[in-house]
Amino acid sequence: MATDSVHRLSGDFFQNPHAVYRELNERGPVHRVEFPSGMNAWLVTGYDLAKEVLTDPTLSKDLYGPPGEQAESNGNTVLRLDPPVNDHMLYCDPPRHTRLRKIAMKALSSGTIRDFTPRMEKIADSLLDGMADRAGTDGMAGQEPVDLLQAYTYPFSISVICELIGIRASDRAEFQGWLATQVSTADADEKHAAAARFEAYVHRLCEERAGKGGGDLVSELMSPADDGDRLDRRELVGMVNVILLGSQETVAGLIGNAVLILLNQPRLLAGLRRDPALVPAFLEETLRYESSGNVATPRFTTAPVRIGGHTVDSGQIVLVAPAAANRDPGRFDCPHDMDPSRPDNRHLAFGYGVHRCPGAAMARTESRIALTRLLSRFPDLSLAVDAEELTWQPSLISRGLLSLPVRLGRSCPAVADVGSPIPQQEQSKGLDAHGRTR
Template sequence: MSVDPVHRLSEDFFQDPHSVYRELNEHGQVHQVEFPSGMRAWVVTGYDLAKRVFADPAISKELYGSAGEIAQANANTVLRLDPPVNDHMLYRDPPHHTRLRKIAMKALSSAVVRDFTPRIEEIAESVLDEFAGQDSVDLLTTYAYPVSGSGICEIIGIDAADRTKFQGWLATQISTADTDVKYAAAMEFEGYVHRLFDERREKAGNDLISELMSPSADGDRLDQDEILAMVNAILLGSVGTVAGLIGNAVLMMTTQPHLQDELRGDPELIPAFLEETLRYESAGNLASPRFTTQPLELGAHTIGSGEVVLVAAAAVNRDAQHFDRPDVMDVRRAENRHLAFGYGIHRCPGAALARTEARIAIAALLRRYSDISLAVDIEELRWQESLIARTLLSLPVRLEK
């Protein structure tokens, strides 16, 4: 019986996953991989196979269930943290997932969020005001994170003075840091959010935590741990994702300056530009883990029960069998059904909010400056060492009025 080869990846994977995926695709669209941390998983790099993985009921998301426990042991990794912050809908199967997602979608479409667009515009403009007299800034730390972080934190009801701490806790959770470091960050996050609960019980506010603490129309009410986990999931899916999208979009505009002229000349193109950025260089590399609950035929491989399966969004969205000229950035691409926000029942519930925040941030930047260019050689840019995030550590740019 033949044994599937294990492709061992080096630290270079984080800096240029696309070249790694191109090499892997020479051998098919399903691969057994060992990451630099020692974690082993099956990685899917093809679009159609990815949609199947996202939708197959034999592939579980239950991190805290038996399939997740077995898969973590087989993968030589620890994904579970004991604090309840990670016991959220992202790691749940129906029917529990169905209930949590219904409540999340209601909250994210509520007036609290719907009426927030003008405030996001104000935040973007006020952050840009702080650049007065500066011709060079780190676009990620001084603009993308403040806009995305301030926006979602204000929606949730987190004090402005505490938002930098939240950004640190979230970054640690998606990093390749040791488990004990992630655990400590999760515990700090948990303690802070519990204090917010105490405040809202005393006096409800016009914020998402107050919304989540209220019973739904059918009387369903989240318990405290469920709200804690949902707040964590919303923040994880908002701050890093939106900041990364803004940063990656600006990177595209600096490496292809003609895009700036096109977008200034026709601001209606900005949504299409962001969709193409989501496809070409989205803020996500690999989707969150999934676990096989029974043997599975996938591509040319038989994957046993209790294995970790990862969809490589960065590869799937450049699948030459699905996208014409996949390695070309084309804002006028006719068909762009990328999977940057996932697919099926686990598709990101905050996708609309993420698109809105990124659109406002890019539009404000283009209105304010006539030219945005890299302040360092592109080879000097470094990416986060994260399996989940595809986000730069910094993005130094020059700004011209």
């Protein structure tokens, strides 16, 4: 059973949070912690309690309202960007959240994803073509280390979402810089400045689209819903921000984490190369085992509440750690083993309840395309450094590498297509933990 004493996390927490979570889960499902930044919070690490907290209507996500203000007045580090580009559906409660989520789900519908899939494949192939030109067909040039994150995963994820939204290619590098600053360890002034530039750009984008329509996501978000509801300009800026941030970090990090797992487990890699149709099952287990998310965005107590047997006062921050819950031994057998044939891996990587990520289907599709095509083009792909030398982002929210140096080896011709994703209920039938088909 956890106690009410504060568990202080050291700076190396980000390098290997799973070791910390393993220890905490042995003590109980919820703990008072102090993060390296100095923020104090109640951290939920147990799977069942995580689901309870994620669906508890008494906990608020209203960052820009009284709940967020009270948490900040209690001495917590709660950064509300000005302009409020983070005043979006991730940081609000029903009924406003219900309305915003409905609009987002319509824009990110299965039809949108299906129609854009061929373009995602072309974006992946274009980036891989550039990498293949450097590697050559004999693989000699492919022995030079390449940072896969900078050469492929981030350019792929940002290109996909920017093209879907309608951001010009010439603006994407600057745009990505504003996004990166928002989630970085930069000081508050730098983050506010990046938010202001981001807001001004989205306003200009809206002016260009006004009255013209078009096939991009901004035009879709600007159009009225079936019931006549529409986003105001501030809501539109926030919606574009949350979609961009979620898409970039989730997809780029997930692809990088998946590649690292495969390069460390040759049998799994060989199994996927024999049968690329098994990639969705592997990615689903990656989402449980090493997702690109660490801790969910904060919730705030608005009155004293009982969580996991503890009384948490009003004005406190409550954080759910999906990365810990997804390895809870009370929920998963051998939780620290990577097993794509796991019969039940209902993870919390995309959240749970009303705040479950509306872009989950998009992230799965992007990751499947990017990983399948990468493995096909570079059959000799290998790590260029020892895995122990890799450094992870010092981020509470994201779980991703700062760089992933690889050797490409020889390149092969591009594949025609990546096929259709496997229905989730069938994903556990194909690949065991040793990369063997079943």
